[in-house]
Amino acid sequence: MGSLLLSSAKAIPIIFFVILSSTLQNFTVSSFEFEVGGAKGWVVPPANGTNIYNEWATRNRFQIGDSVRFKYEKDSVMVVSGTEYKKCDSTHPMFFSNDGNTVYQFDRSGFYYFISGVSGHCKRGQKVIIRVMSPDDDDESSQSSEGASVHAITSGLSALLLLSFTGFYLL
Template sequence: MAVPFKASYPLFLCFILFCGVNCTEFEVGGHEGWVVPKTKDNAQMFNQWAAQNRFKIDDTLLFKYEKDSVMEVTEEEYEKCVSTRPLFFSNNGNTVFKVDRPGLFFFISGVRGHCERGQKMIIKVLDIEATPSPQYENGTAPKPHSKSGVAELTPMRIMTASTVFVMATFFLQLYV
């Protein structure tokens, strides 16, 4: 027996809302990752990278690194390159940080000397719904990041399991 379409209206609304969610995962620093800049000329490399991207609430930052850490700190701690009580700390080498509010976020390395050498970053998160901008270098398309030559999707669109579930349930109700 088919379910009347009117009974599917609430589910259809959920489908539209979930499909409208558009969050992006940004790999901090691009293919080089969260590393100490090699030269003093590159001391602003993370802030330059951040300036090329548009961040919004629910986006995630992926910090990839070896033998290091990442901390979210206050503006004062960012300027001093030191924090005894970071707002966020991780040292697992593959840190995902979810942006949960608009405004400025300040990040530094927790390893002594790394922040002073340029391993720090400020991101600005927009207060409005924004379409994410692709990560372009010098106006060219993103380059492949993997050794196999296959381009990685950065920033990548994220479709959650709940979105897939809602979509499947909606279409099943239409045809059952």
């Protein structure tokens, strides 16, 4: 009877580990909010930095459900077509906001074209193309940087727990 209780006591941590490990392995971030322009916000870039927003966008991975926040003063943000983006044409936006703190959530995969609605700002580089990955994109590059970080942390935590429990049983 005593050995049965001892065996049961050792089984509880194993069951706990299996449940915790499987839960952590399947943990994903469902959406993430990106801040366009970082601390500077949505501003006209300096003359030598007209591509800063597109360089920023290529360093990030966007998924359906993610959103971008534009912080600005005395400006606006618009979503336009690719043709309008190239021409900096703000006459027919699909989306417009000028509240100074605009959040735009991605509801489909594909390309999104954002420009400033203030005359002359787009031509000076205040524009960005954001590519939202398709759910079918299953390679590592389709994960947002946040999602990839969570996966790495949970994998490391699972390995640490396994080592801890293995060490416990060796004692």
